[in-house]
Amino acid sequence: MSLTDRIAQGLEAGWKVTDATTLTDNQTHEADVVIVGTGAGGGTTAEILAKSGLSVILVEEGRLYYQK
Template sequence: MPVPDPFREGMARGWKTRDGSQLDSDLTLEADVVIVGSGAGGGTTAEILSAAGYRVLLIEEGPLRTSSDFRLLEDEAYSSLYQEGVGRMSKDGAISILQGRAVGGTTLVNWT
């Protein structure tokens, strides 16, 4: 049985997505609420407000990935799913910070 893909299911239900890196002109969007960051807090808040009838714009720095994008290759995952290609460190360099950079934020990469 395949793993459910909430992003693909959401798009099938009518989610509208835009990839800012692909825009060739200005884009004007209207919303009641704008949420920056699609991690655990942002994604949950967007869902609740959307269900309550608000028009929600969710902005994320990273790309939208679906289950078909996951090929279980560690080197690909590090470069495409993590901030700074998994090179983010604490100021003193003692701690690696594994912070997600895609729709879903760190919940996308730390869900197990």
């Protein structure tokens, strides 16, 4: 049995990821919902809301890790 890498799938599907440690200027983004924390609850909530047609921004303190 192999596991599906949801992060790799999302990146391939066009997720926009911003690493705040690389920013040199302020940015403004708009969304219907902002979720702080991408753990099990935040990630699941974001998926449900996005599948319902809302634009969602996820804010996470840690790095984005995925396998290629």
